[in-house]
Amino acid sequence: MSLDLKVDGQSEDRAEGYAQGILGTPMDRPDGEAKVTGAATYAADEVPEGCLVGMLVRAPGHGRIEVLNLDEVRNSDGVRAVIRDPRMIRNAAQGTANQAPVQGVDKADYIGQPVALVVAESFETARHAAHSLKLRTDGSPGIVNPEDAEPEGEPDTTTGDLDGAMSSAAHSVDVIYTTASSVSAAMEPHATLAWWDGDRLTVRSALQMLKYNRNELADSLEIDPENVRLLAPFVGGGFGSKLGISADAVAAAIAAKELGRPVQVVQHRRQVFETVTRRSETRQRIRLAADAEGRLSGIGHESLVSNLPGEGFAEPVAQATHFAYGGAHRVIGERLARLNRPAAGSVRAPGEAVGVTAFECAMDELASDVGIDPVELRLRNIPDKDPESGIPFSSHMLERSLREGAERFGWAARDVAPRARREGEWWIGTGMAAAFRVNLMMEAEARIALSPEGAVVETDMTDIGTGTYAILTQIAGEALGLPADRVEVRLGDTTFPPGSGSGGSFGAATTGNAVWLAAQEIRQAIAQRMNCDEADLTLKDGTAICGNESRPIAELLDGGSLNGHGHVTAGDAFSDVRQSTFGAHFAEVAVNDVTGEVRVRRMQGTFACGRILNEKTARSQCHGGMTWGIGMALTEGLTHDRRDGHIVNRDFAEYHMAVNADVPPLDVHLLEERDPWSGPLQAKGLGELGICGAGAAVLNAVHHACGVRVRDMPATPDRVLAGLE
Amino acid sequence: MKITLTINKHAQTVDVDPRVSLLDALRGELGLTGSKKGCDHGQCGACTVLVNGRRINSCLSLAVMHDGDEVTTVEGLANGELSPLQAAFVEHDGFQCGFCTPGQLCSATGMLGELEDGWPSHASDSLEGGYELTEEELSERMSGNLCRCSCYPGINAAIRQAAEKDGAA
Numbered sequence A: 001m002s003l004d005l006k007v008d009g010q011s012e013d014r015a016e017g018y019a020q021g022i023l024g025t026p027m028d029r030p031d032g033e034a035k036v037t038g039a040a041t042y043a044a045d046e047v048p049e050g051c052l053v054g055m056l057v058r059a060p061g062h063g064r065i066e067v068l069n070l071d072e073v074r075n076s077d078g079v080r081a082v083i084r085d086p087r088m089i090r091n092a093a094q095g096t097a098n099q100a101p102v103q104g105v106d107k108a109d110y111i112g113q114p115v116a117l118v119v120a121e122s123f124e125t126a127r128h129a130a131h132s133l134k135l136r137t138d139g140s141p142g143i144v145n146p147e148d149a150e151p152e153g154e155p156d157t158t159t160g161d162l163d164g165a166m167s168s169a170a171h172s173v174d175v176i177y178t179t180a181s182s183v184s185a186a187m188e189p190h191a192t193l194a195w196w197d198g199d200r201l202t203v204r205s206a207l208q209m210l211k212y213n214r215n216e217l218a219d220s221l222e223i224d225p226e227n228v229r230l231l232a233p234f235v236g237g238g239f240g241s242k243l244g245i246s247a248d249a250v251a252a253a254i255a256a257k258e259l260g261r262p263v264q265v266v267q268h269r270r271q272v273f274e275t276v277t278r279r280s281e282t283r284q285r286i287r288l289a290a291d292a293e294g295r296l297s298g299i300g301h302e303s304l305v306s307n308l309p310g311e312g313f314a315e316p317v318a319q320a321t322h323f324a325y326g327g328a329h330r331v332i333g334e335r336l337a338r339l340n341r342p343a344a345g346s347v348r349a350p351g352e353a354v355g356v357t358a359f360e361c362a363m364d365e366l367a368s369d370v371g372i373d374p375v376e377l378r379l380r381n382i383p384d385k386d387p388e389s390g391i392p393f394s395s396h397m398l399e400r401s402l403r404e405g406a407e408r409f410g411w412a413a414r415d416v417a418p419r420a421r422r423e424g425e426w427w428i429g430t431g432m433a434a435a436f437r438v439n440l441m442m443e444a445e446a447r448i449a450l451s452p453e454g455a456v457v458e459t460d461m462t463d464i465g466t467g468t469y470a471i472l473t474q475i476a477g478e479a480l481g482l483p484a485d486r487v488e489v490r491l492g493d494t495t496f497p498p499g500s501g502s503g504g505s506f507g508a509a510t511t512g513n514a515v516w517l518a519a520q521e522i523r524q525a526i527a528q529r530m531n532c533d534e535a536d537l538t539l540k541d542g543t544a545i546c547g548n549e550s551r552p553i554a555e556l557l558d559g560g561s562l563n564g565h566g567h568v569t570a571g572d573a574f575s576d577v578r579q580s581t582f583g584a585h586f587a588e589v590a591v592n593d594v595t596g597e598v599r600v601r602r603m604q605g606t607f608a609c610g611r612i613l614n615e616k617t618a619r620s621q622c623h624g625g626m627t628w629g630i631g632m633a634l635t636e637g638l639t640h641d642r643r644d645g646h647i648v649n650r651d652f653a654e655y656h657m658a659v660n661a662d663v664p665p666l667d668v669h670l671l672e673e674r675d676p677w678s679g680p681l682q683a684k685g686l687g688e689l690g691i692c693g694a695g696a697a698v699l700n701a702v703h704h705a706c707g708v709r710v711r712d713m714p715a716t717p718d719r720v721l722a723g724l725e
Numbered sequence B: 001m002k003i004t005l006t007i008n009k010h011a012q013t014v015d016v017d018p019r020v021s022l023l024d025a026l027r028g029e030l031g032l033t034g035s036k037k038g039c040d041h042g043q044c045g046a047c048t049v050l051v052n053g054r055r056i057n058s059c060l061s062l063a064v065m066h067d068g069d070e071v072t073t074v075e076g077l078a079n080g081e082l083s084p085l086q087a088a089f090v091e092h093d094g095f096q097c098g099f100c101t102p103g104q105l106c107s108a109t110g111m112l113g114e115l116e117d118g119w120p121s122h123a124s125d126s127l128e129g130g131y132e133l134t135e136e137e138l139s140e141r142m143s144g145n146l147c148r149c150s151c152y153p154g155i156n157a158a159i160r161q162a163a164e165k166d167g168a169a
């Protein structure tokens, strides 16, 4: 049996009346002990006897690949094979691709493309052999810079007359912002262990969305997905980079088949930078037309992004601009430049991370022009319904986020004019931004087996650090009246029912609701055994209570077990109303007048994401997002060589993410909210909201501190210094 | 080459290729996969272990250089039960994905020792010792350990709690 739900309308909040009291609490992660003792096993942590080691080899240029010393390397000591198989993939698959990405090793479309796998008895031998493989390429790089391409696509919204609105506006802003190409840089490099049992393939890999990944891998290998089992019980971060299968998975599977032994392929960090999808650089023209009070009459948000030929993804920069603010005259959309640079794809909050950030900087410019407080500017422009489709919002929490965030930050004490506070060499300023991120739901299934010992929850969902083990424990425990230690959650195995996978912030709410439904099915069975209506049933600490009757659940089970299966899909609730999460960011920075260095002194983030399922893990995710905002604003950016597009800074020494000393105290305020449209749990996504606009608060604070508007992110010291007189 | 290491208090002899890093020897030959490889270039700190009480990036050191050394890895931090630092990491959510965590834990353990021994850092006002675990000192001294999940608030709160329990700060 299964309890199926298509979320078409509003759901009742059943959890509110439940008695266990663990849902939403800041419970420690059940997987915490494994993670602090080193017992948690990631993709590269289990190596069976007789396992061979494979190293991918990167293309040094574009065009046809010629290997000059294939036999010599193939016959060297300890080397078992040099594999160049047409099924090997060019780059990681896009999220939810569900099929093989572009394949082939004969020609390279970008520098760094994997074009061979060297397999040897040991890592050292494989690495040495991979380095000694001599490759020649004969092609020209083609187009590698966005401005040289003839872009594809048209704006998806053009309403009214934006040019007219701009020329008749009392205040207007017409600016170009750019954001740098960037990477997820999850700390766990992409890695795979593959072995075959006849026709059956088992793969341990670093992946976010197993049900899609299984099909991607099977399609790449041209085998039946039924013969593929994927395992990913622990994943060392993803942030989009592990949405689709990566080159190591396909190559390891091919090698393992050919050599009849298990093969492990771990990508070197420098390979991860190239073979896994990056976030596209963006060039965003933003136009704002407003009346004397700052009310928007027109919005333009047109972007140029890039990707490799053959890739379906285009960074949806203006995803939130469509509904963030009102204004009748609108031109919004993206164009795509086809470049022979490493492939682009989803990186944490695709679209909003860069789109909201640049847009909120432009809003700050408008506030300066109008001469009103930037918080007030946002408040004046909150739409009462979706400005383009006219549908209502499922909930709209921007005003509350702005007001409560401002209060907590102490925004009211701010000097209005820039360049008003100075401490020695340092200019001090504050800035803010609004946060938006669409709320999505996918399809998910989960099952629960309830036995006298407790409940076992199974789904192929992953925990990439997001807290899935914790929240699914809490959801099942709450619905079934069990303390956390009597719930076991098993994830990351395609023999379990297909969950949503982790991505787009939809994992918690989607798979959470599937678990919730599975538990509801069990509740109905318990109610039946209690001879009562399920609505009158109370479950707590392993006891079922109905009216005056109270019986241990173990007794009701009568030595057997009860099984529940839940299946959830998004329905009309995701098209009849606009679902979004909202928030506000505030930052205080110091800008060095001599060096142009920016230090963030403190940040405040207020977020509304429906029901918070675990207050502790939710807070951590917000910390993560805000920290990424600091990186985006100040330090992070891939540098592509303008001659051939290759990534110049493909390691952690040269690609600068925020480190401990760059992160100031972060105040996170989670607004208590229920969104009945988002499903029975009334929870929404929050893993990405924290990055949407965070960098804008930092850059707006830089302007307030020293009067410099940096429109090319990241605002490295040279760019700040160029604006300081 | 044959070398003997005392790992987490147990002496072990291994035969390693001289090209094998200490990290790979731990993870491979010795089966201690708690220590992680995030970059293999000394840029992330995921491979941090304690060698003779000092924290090092084990990916930057060859195993054969450590004959006779005492090595502590994340697997050796718990003593029957979680160490105060490990427990504090769980309590303060000092991790999300957990991949950088073994390195953070070993690094923090070594760092608190360095502070106690009066080693200065970039954040120190003087070279004379007697340093307190201020926010600046803590975050500066832990900046060799990257956490892309960005759990720095939890990491720092956990280290502080453990240090205070220990009376070290």
Ligand code: FES
Pocket: B036, B037, B038, B039, B040, B041, B042, B043, B044, B045, B046, B047, B048, B057, B058, B059, B060
């Ligand atoms: S793996 Fe050693 S520092 Fe990154």
Ligand code: FES
Pocket: A187, A236, A237, A465, B094, B095, B096, B097, B098, B099, B100, B101, B146, B147, B148, B149, B150, B151
């Ligand atoms: S916990 Fe994921 S990198 Fe630190």
